[in-house]
Amino acid sequence: MHISLENRSGGTCECCSASPAQFAFTVSPKKEEPQNQVALCDVCFTDVEKLSQGEHWRCVEGSIWNPEAAVQALSYRIASQLKGSSSWAQNLLDSVEIDEDIVSWANSNQMNQIVHLDAFGNTLENGDTVVLTQALDVKGTSFSAPKGTVVKKIRLVHDQSDQIEGKINEQTIVILTKFVKKN
Numbered sequence: 454m455h456i457s458l459e460n461r462s463g464g465t466c467e468c469c470s471a472s473p474a475q476f477a478f479t480v481s482p483k484k485e486e487p488q489n490q491v492a493l494c495d496v497c498f499t500d501v502e503k504l505s506q507g508e509h510w511r512c513v514e515g516s517i518w519n520p521e522a523a524v525q526a527l528s529y530r531i532a533s534q535l536k537g538s539s540s541w542a543q544n545l546l547d548s549v550e551i552d553e554d555i556v557s558w559a560n561s562n563q564m565n566q567i568v569h570l571d572a573f574g575n576t577l578e579n580g581d582t583v584v585l586t587q588a589l590d591v592k593g594t595s596f597s598a599p600k601g602t603v604v605k606k607i608r609l610v611h612d613q614s615d616q617i618e619g620k621i622n623e624q625t626i627v628i629l630t631k632f633v634k635k636n
């Protein structure tokens with residue numbers, strides 16, 4: 454742990470105040486530098502990504518008021534991830550006022566960058582034209598689209614990185630990305 458982080462934290466966990474805090478946790482996606490790190494104890498460090506110990510994390514009700522941006526961002530992120538299962542977390546998010554850039558830092562882990570790749574690893578985008586790399590049965594019809602069928606103006610299925618939508622035979626169907634090649 455960097456000496457400045459050690460001094461800042463005073464050797465106690467910046468989430469739950471337990472000591473010793475021996476771990477420097479970098480709040481993604483920022484660089485591994487003390488101002489982007491939070492000093493954590495063993496318990497917090499082990500569970501900070503799984504968040505399996507729901508009640509333990511009520512400690513962020515305190516740490517979210519820490520003047521350090523990294524501690525605020527991590528606390529906010531933890532509360533956001535627990536708000537579905539814990540009413541205290543939702544209450545906390547409703548009651549704090551946090552700078553917008555810290556909120557977006559906290560939430561940046563949720564913009565899970567979904568990338569759609571074709572059968573050859575090319576990145577697919579909305580509006581692309583693709584070619585089927587194998588024959589596909591069109592669900593609910595007796596129609597089978599032969600290999601080599603061109604599908605224009607595809608749409609990416611936003612939460613499914615392995616699926617796109619496209620029109621075949623005037624019908625919009627979901628196609629698995631592994632069966633297409635970007636044209």
Ligand SMILES: [Zn+2]
Nearest residue numbers: 466469494497
């Ligand atoms: Zn801790």
